[in-house]
Amino acid sequence: MACVRTVGAVGAGLSLARGPDVREPVFATGRLSRELEELQYSLGEGPCVDAVQHDEAVLVADISAPDSRHRWPMFAPAAAELNVRGILAIPVRVGAAHLGVLELYWLTADPVDLEKLADALAYADALLMLALDKRGGVSPDLNGAGDGVGDGGLAEWRAEVHQATGMVSVQLGVGVTEALIRLRAYAYIHDRRLMDVAADVVARRLRFAPNGEAEGDSGGGTSLPDGPHHNGGSEASPSTDIDTEGEV
Amino acid sequence: MSVGDPRIRDAFIELADTLVADYDLIDFLHVLTLRTVELLDVTACGLLVADHRGVLNLVAASSEQMRLLELFQLQNAEGPCLDSFNTQSPVQCPDLSKVGDRWPHFAPRAIETGYIAVQALPMRLRESTIGAVNLFNDTVGVLDPEAIALGQALADIATIGILQERAIRRQEEIVAQLQGALNSRVLIEQAKGVLAERLDVSVDHSFGLLRDYSRDGNHKLRDVAADVVGGRLHLTARPPRERGHKATDPDNP
Secondary structure (H helix, E strand, C coil): CHHHHHCCCCEEEEEEECCCCCEEEEEECCHHHHHHHHHHHHHCCCHHHHHHHHCCCEEECCCCCHHHHHHCCCHHHHHHHCCCCEEEEEEEEECCEEEEEEEEEECCCCCCCHHHHHHHHHHHHHHHHHHHHHHHCCCCCHHHCCCCCCCCCHHHCCHHHHHHHHHHHHHHCCCHHHHHHHHHHHHHHCCCCHHHHHHHHHCCCCEECCCCCEECCCCCCCCCCCHHHCCCCCCCCCCCCCCCCCCC | CCCCCHHHHHHHHHHHHHCCCCCCHHHHHHHHHHHHHHHHCCCEEEEEEECCCCCEEEEEECCCCHHHHHHHHHCCCCCHHHHHHHHCCCEEECCHHHCCCCCCCHHHHHHHHCCCEEEEEEEEECCEEEEEEEEEECCCCCCCHHHHHHHHHHHHHHHHHHHCCCCCCCHHHHHHHHHHHHHHHHHHHHHHHHHHHHHCCCHHHHHHHHHHHHHHCCCCHHHHHHHHHCCCEECCCCCHHHCCEECCCCCCC
């Protein structure tokens, strides 16, 4: 995992959300990472658990320090026993769309400086895009994830994208993660920018229907400004071939 | 506005009262933008903070009008906020029609939206800057030094509010905390979308519904947004006293 090398960590683990409160370790760089992941799941406490609960990156300078033992009375001594010192847990999410947690470990105390944190956060963003792509089935080429899908990447998503995600989740009766996947899939299939698709949804020029049809309403879809792109949803629908219950 | 203005005293008392344990950050920042608009006699106000990429993102605004939000968003590329953030000092522009090529995208859009004067004040923390406060006016002119000083005090309070308790914070912890605040804002945008669709109201309008419900029931705005997005809470567009009930009730717009 390139992330581990970049930030000089000794290991990393990634767990992805399977449901509101269910996470499952999907990736670990080695035995140590696996053990740490499993410890947190079985004990129900640890930086990873807190990162999800407080929706914030958790930095642990030294897991063997008293304040860490105070915060995680069961996990901290167990982790220290494994010679781990520094830990960084970063939620992989956008708004309420929680995809999982990225966790990095070091054998030295106080390992994370500003630059390493920024790198790790950037990796978390990339993982988010990968997970969305994978679940949306829109980008089988993983190397292209995050920039080749015509949505400009997380950094460029604006308020409309998030508002549209909320609207589409109601239109389809699905969660926001799923709604975001559908929006991106629609943008991808129609070769449009996610921002533009989102703006159409917010302006109610485009809506998603549970039966898989996306339609421009308001005036029957004939007077849509981006005419060529909206074929009344008659061709590829936003949910075509996208079964998001699939594996991540 | 003058320093003797009792509204200033009241605003600071209100803000200080809010900054108690486990406060509602997003609501706190929203109140701060409202008071800033009143006290400085400006038309609109927004708070932008930098994420880990150094990109400025909106966390709170005095109005949720889409056109205004777009103006704030535009400033992750250019504009007074970005300049203020980069130079760590106030930026004053009394007349956007006379700025030439300084902000080729931002200036025309701001004028089109109805704003002619703009100010930005850095949100400082010791040697670093975490973002900027953006002030818009619909009439030409600069703020007087007294107003700027008050604006800077409000900007400093916003910084304290965002970064919370601990006096000495490491840069890394600050970045992590800003990230959390920015994601709260994303969550609120998602919730606005959910409500707009469910109740057939505009996204501009749906923020008010979230906020009324959170205030009425003393819930955190962020938690209300999370419950709305998660389908655990269905709000209706009824008057405040009857508004909102738990998800056992069918959605009834």
